[in-house]
Amino acid sequence: MFMLCYCNGSLAREGVRDEINKSKGITDKSWAEFDRAVDSTQVAGRSSPSDPAKIGVYFPLPENIPCANPGTWRYTYPAANGEIEETQDGWNIPHDDVRAIIESQALSMRMRSEALLSPDVHNGHKAQPRRLYFVGGGSKNTAIISIMAEVIGGFEGVYKLDIGSNACALGAAYYAAWAFERKSGEAFEDYVGEHWEEKSHVVRIGDAYKKGVWEEYGKIMKGFRMVEEEIMMMNSHL
Numbered sequence: 001m002f003m004l005c006y007c008n009g010s011l012a013r014e015g016v017r018d019e020i021n022k023s024k025g026i027t028d029k030s031w032a033e034f035d036r037a038v039d040s041t042q043v044a045g046r047s048s049p050s051d052p053a054k055i056g057v058y059f060p061l062p063e064n065i066p067c068a069n070p071g072t073w074r075y076t077y078p079a080a081n082g083e084i085e086e087t088q089d090g091w092n093i094p095h096d097d098v099r100a101i102i103e104s105q106a107l108s109m110r111m112r113s114e115a116l117l118s119p120d121v122h123n124g125h126k127a128q129p130r131r132l133y134f135v136g137g138g139s140k141n142t143a144i145i146s147i148m149a150e151v152i153g154g155f156e157g158v159y160k161l162d163i164g165s166n167a168c169a170l171g172a173a174y175y176a177a178w179a180f181e182r183k184s185g186e187a188f189e190d191y192v193g194e195h196w197e198e199k200s201h202v203v204r205i206g207d208a209y210k211k212g213v214w215e216e217y218g219k220i221m222k223g224f225r226m227v228e229e230e231i232m233m234m235n236s237h238l
Helices: 010-023 032-039 095-116 142-152 167-181 188-195 213-236
Strands: 053-059 071-077 132-134 158-161 202-206
Touching: 010 032, 010 053, 010 095, 032 095, 032 142, 053 095, 053 213, 071 213, 095 142, 095 213, 132 142, 142 158, 142 202, 142 213, 167 188
Parallel strands: 132 158
Antiparallel strands: 053 071, 158 202
């Protein structure tokens, strides 16, 4: 088990949302244009399978995964030659940034969790998680969920925890209750298992793995890894 704590998560997505709203003359915090941009773009912002993939990295704050200063970087990655190029040519900004930011955040999670996953006979020997659970504010946006699920996979599907808007607070509450109520020698996991009612809190909201799409993101991840390495190299010289 491990935890990834990013500095640029929902804040970065909100920044892209604000930019696309601004381009449409919208002054509120609506996600409608953001969602429409997701629905109107294909994997990696391609118009056709032969187009280079668009890879964007968006850090309004200094980031620790990877270690980098604030900045926005846009690349293209033609898988045919396996080389990345930092360029905005071919980008429709800010429209293409919408899918790109979700994809890059999900690719980062997939890349870093990859070593913990083993091929499983039940999912056709693909090294991907069984289930994806979404909590918090991001879980309310189906557009965000759908892309992250396509990138990361999950052969048993996508699930949402219907526990309110703050899963971290719930976890802390469980710890407090365990500290006061636990039996002698009772582990925290055993306490939660006894009191947690999954059927009343967990809802399956759809499929995650899409044949061909998950594999395509696996190819794009090679370019994403090179993008991260180049960004870290640039930051090391600052």
